[in-house]
Amino acid sequence: MNKTQGPNQRIVLHExxxxxxxxxxxxYRTISALLDSGFEVTRPSRGWEAARDDGSTILILENTELKAEAAVAAAREARDRSGARQLGEWKPWFPVIDYDRCTNCMQCLTFCLFDVYGVDENQKIQVQHQSNCKTDCPACSRVCPEVAILFPKYKNGPINGDAVRQDDVRREAMKVDISALLGGDLYASLRNRTQEARKRFSTERDESRALLERKRCLKELGKDLDIPPEVLMSLPSVEDIHERAERAKAKLAARQARSQTVRDARPAPTETEWGI
Amino acid sequence: MAAPRILFCHCAYAKVVPPEVKQEVLRRLCESGAGFDAVPDLCDMSARKDPALKRIAESGAVRIAACYPRAVKWLFHAAGMPLPAEGVEILNMRTQSADEVSRDLLEKS
Structure with a gap:
């Protein structure tokens, strides 16, 4: 089963x-234990549609002698029988778009290395492959000029969903300008720093010193941008990044030209056509 | 008019919600006579497009104890089950005290 799909096991605590x-x-003990084990719990009150069918698998617990441990065991047994999804396989870390702020500029789509983003049939940016996202990496939110990308589990605002202040917008805009000054994109500057460290390695012939320098550079950049080391280590080439950006621009320009000439009489490009 | 439904998010995968706050809020819910839905993690449900979100979004007035309102609003939207514009109150266990959240959740429930 896909790790981001499938129904969960819901427990109705009937009293x-x-x-x-x-x-x-x-x-409290029973509900806490069930939640810790990844079960959804409904405690109905009078007049509720507690067990309304929503596609989830439901187990009704009504044994008043049931202790927390036994309730969890019964829930697990029901889950195993039904094939409902287990939690704990994937930390749900992925970007969430605030469409009140998003301008559909596609910077996130161009920037993301892992094909998390795509567009819908109306060419509107959307998060399509949540589970591709690198856990604890908020890099795409840092290139969004409108502060429109949230990671609800991130520690600080406004990336965590806290209200966006004018200063935040200014700061994000500055980041984009800075990255442009550094040569077009943040990855280019990151790689330049890495190459500098490599160059030092080759000229000084001091392996340990060069490696330490490279690690120090990456550590500093990782700290500044809050990007996990494994993401920094898997950076594509500068050429790859530019090629992705150019492909995205060309497709957008082609679509705009087509829209102007036929006034959108033709169907919009499919997601496959847009895939970059 | 029916009392709003209550939804409690346990935020199972991260320590961003102070444990003492979410535990105390859940304890107060359990002590009350109110009915409620408790889910392990709203982010996880959003990623899976869990149909339970639709049930909650369509159930009328609802009070949600979770995290930042902007995050909760767009998590439901991301799942294709946007919350209604009215009748939704989102309480933030990352910034509010357990007393505040419990009081607002259980008010006239």
């Missing part, structure tokens, strides 16, 4: 007619 209620402490 209504035919079942005496749990003590509040036992209820």
């Amino acid at each position: 209504g007619p035919g079942s005496a209620p749990l003590s509040s402490e036992e209820r």
